[in-house]
Each structure stands twice: as C-alpha cells, then as structure tokens.
Amino acid sequence: MVTDFRDDFNYYKKKEASLKEVLDFNDNHSIKDKVSKIDVCPNCNSLPLFGLIHPSQWEIYRLISNPGFIYIKNPFTAIGQRYWIIRCLRDYPKKPGRTNLDIHSITVKDDEWLPFSNDNITSIINKLRWATVGYHHNWDTKVYSEDSKSDFPEDLKMLSHYISNILQFDYFNAEAAIINFYHMNSRLSGHTDHSEQCLDSPLFSFSFGQSAIFLLGGLTMDVKPTAMFLNSGDIVVMSTESRLSYHGVPKIIKNPVSPWSDVVSCNSMNNSDIFDNEIISNCENNYWTPFEMYISINRININVRQVLKRNQNKICS
Numbered sequence: 660m661v662t663d664f665r666d667d668f669n670y671y672k673k674k675e676a677s678l679k680e681v682l683d684f685n686d687n688h689s690i691k692d693k694v695s696k697i698d699v700c701p702n703c704n705s706l707p708l709f710g711l712i713h714p715s716q717w718e719i720y721r722l723i724s725n726p727g728f729i730y731i732k733n734p735f736t737a738i739g740q741r742y743w744i745i746r747c748l749r750d751y752p753k754k755p756g757r758t759n760l761d762i763h764s765i766t767v768k769d770d771e772w773l774p775f776s777n778d779n780i781t782s783i784i785n786k787l788r789w790a791t792v793g794y795h796h797n798w799d800t801k802v803y804s805e806d807s808k809s810d811f812p813e814d815l816k817m818l819s820h821y822i823s824n825i826l827q828f829d830y831f832n833a834e835a836a837i838i839n840f841y842h843m844n845s846r847l848s849g850h851t852d853h854s855e856q857c858l859d860s861p862l863f864s865f866s867f868g869q870s871a872i873f874l875l876g877g878l879t880m881d882v883k884p885t886a887m888f889l890n891s892g893d894i895v896v897m898s899t900e901s902r903l904s905y906h907g908v909p910k911i912i913k914n915p916v917s918p919w920s921d922v923v924s925c926n927s928m929n930n931s932d933i934f935d936n937e938i939i940s941n942c943e944n945n946y947w948t949p950f951e952m953y954i955s956i957n958r959i960n961i962n963v964r965q966v967l968k969r970n971q972n973k974i975c976s
C-alpha cells in the first residue's frame with residue numbers, strides 16, 4: 660500500500676500509534692543506515708557561544724533520504740535552554756512582537772505577563788500559540804510586507820548566524836522568526852514554508868521543552884515522510900532540496916528527561932552584551948520556577964528564516 664504524508668500524519672496523531680519506526684537520534688540502532696554523521700570542523704577553533712557546548716562536541720547528522728536536512732542533537736547547556744525558554748515566553752511575545760493574542764485583542768501589560776501566578780495570567784499564557792518577530796508572518800495572506808516588521812532580536816540573530824557559520828553555509832541573515840507554542844494536545848499540519856523571497860537560504864528550527872514527532876516529507880504530499888523525534892535543545896536545518904519539503908508535527912509527547920535541569924553555574928559564562936544578563940544572573944533561582952512549570956507541559960519551537968535575497972534590501976511586491 661502506498662502511504663503519503665496525510666496517511667502518516669493521521670497515523671501518528673493517534674494515541675495508540677506505534678513509535679517504533681520513529682527515528683530516534685539517541686538510539687544508534689534506530690538511525691543505522693539512515694543517517695550520515697557530519698564532522699563539522701575537526702580543527703574547529705570557534706569559541707563556544709553563550710548557552711552552547713563547544714561545537715567540536717556537537718553531534719550532527721544528515722538524513723540520507725532527505726538531502727539538505729540537517730539534525731543537531733541538543734548542543735545547548737542547561738542554562739542555554741533556560742535562557743531561550745525565558746526569552747520566548749517573557750520577551751518575544753511582547754510588543755513590537757506580534758502574537759495570536761493580538762487578534763483576540765488581549766493586551767498584556769509588561770509586569771502582568773509574569774510570573775503567571777494569578778489565574779488570569781495563567782489562562783493568557785495558555786492561549787499563546789505563536790509569536791512573530793522581524794518580518795511578521797501573515798497567516799492569512801502568507802505574504803511578508805515592509806509595513807509589518809519589527810527589529811529582529813540580536814541574540815536570536817547571533818545564535819542563528821553562529822549555527823550557520825559552524826555548518827559552513829555561505830551566507831544567512833535572520834530576518835523573520837515564528838515562535839510556536841504547543842500544548843500536549845497541539846499539532847501542526849503538513850505544510851511548506853515558501854513565503855520567503857529567498858528560498859535558497861536555510862531555515863533553522865530550535866525545539867525546547869516537550870518532544871515532538873516531526874514528519875519530514877518531500878516536495879509534494881504524495882511522498883511518504885520520515886518520522887523523527889525532536890527533543891529539547893535539538894536543532895534542525897532545512898536547506899537546499901529539503902527547504903521546500905512538506906513537514907508537520909502530528910503529536911507532542913512527554914520528554915522523559917529535562918535537559919534544562921542540570922545547571923552547573925551561571926558565573927562562568929561568557930556573557931556578551933547581546934545576551935540578556937538579567938536572565939543569566941537569575942537563571943538558577945526562583946525566577947526560573949514559573950518557566951519550568953510551563954515547559955514541563957508544553958513545547959516551544961523557534962523557526963528562523965531569511966526573507967530577502969542576499970542583495971535585496973526590501974520586499975519586492
């Protein structure tokens with residue numbers, strides 16, 4: 660029987676679906692003959708970026724079935740995970756970022772967003788489904804516009820550019836990001852990301868919190884997808900032939916581990932001015948508690964894209 664993207668999506672969204680065919684990058688047997696390991700830079704002298712382990716220790720794989728798709732197994736330190744989770748919940752949804760809550764005319768005052776302690780705020784944070792920064796993704800028209808953009812966060816830009824350099828992409832400029840917030844029963848149906856004017860640049864996707872079953876298909880819905888687990892801290896890159904592939908998230912599953920837990924110490928960090936030092940200095944104390952409550956039952960995905968072509972300086976309509 661031929662199965663296509665829809666069949667597999669519908670299969671994996673079921674509670675009782677068997678997960679034995681899902682690629683698990685933590686299990687050598689599961690990935691055997693399906694991936695090839697990338698030796699990033701054997702003589703890599705790059706300094707580690709705040710929140711990441713040294714790139715010489717990263718585990719990076721290509722999928723043999725899907726050229727251009729790259730998987731990096733969680734290269735984040737526990738503090739790094741906490742940092743990005745806090746940024747996604749505390750800062751990116753605030754103005755000038757946009758969220759699904761704007762559409763429902765819910766405005767959140769600065770000091771109300773945290774610490775999610777009263778019931779009202781708890782319910783607001785639970786309504787958060789997406790936030791956009793940089794060029795704002797327009798969910799209806801799918802067209803970016805010069806009239807709808809805000810500054811791209813410098814720290815997220817630095818993270819994306821760092822990964823792009825380590826992977827030796829010629830050029831990448833982070834110009835738009837969608838932050839997706841998933842509950843345990845959320846899904847993201849199969850789609851391609853084709854709104855960007857530059858489709859030759861890679862797309863970087865960072866996952867935090869609970870795990871996803873991620874389906875990666877081909878250029879049409881007729882191609883049977885590869886199913887894989889994405890766990891907290893994992894990074895995937897969709898480039899070249901995979902940049903326009905169908906993909907989706909049929910199910911969120913409980914992450915058996917919590918890699919944000921084992922914080923060593925915040926003091927030894929190489930804090931560049933780009934990173935928010937308030938988060939770094941508070942990441943070990945109670946400040947983290949409400950975020951931990953959130954991330955123990957939700958998943959966050961940051962999806963970073965380049966919108967314009969290399970020499971283009973604005974959207975051409």
Ligand SMILES: O=C(O)CCC(=O)C(=O)O
Pocket residue numbers: 837839847852864866871873889906907908960962
């Ligand atoms: O949550 C994910 O892993 C994928 C998100 C995605 O595909 C998107 O935002 O376009």
Ligand SMILES: [Fe+2]
Pocket residue numbers: 850851852906
């Ligand atoms: Fe996508």
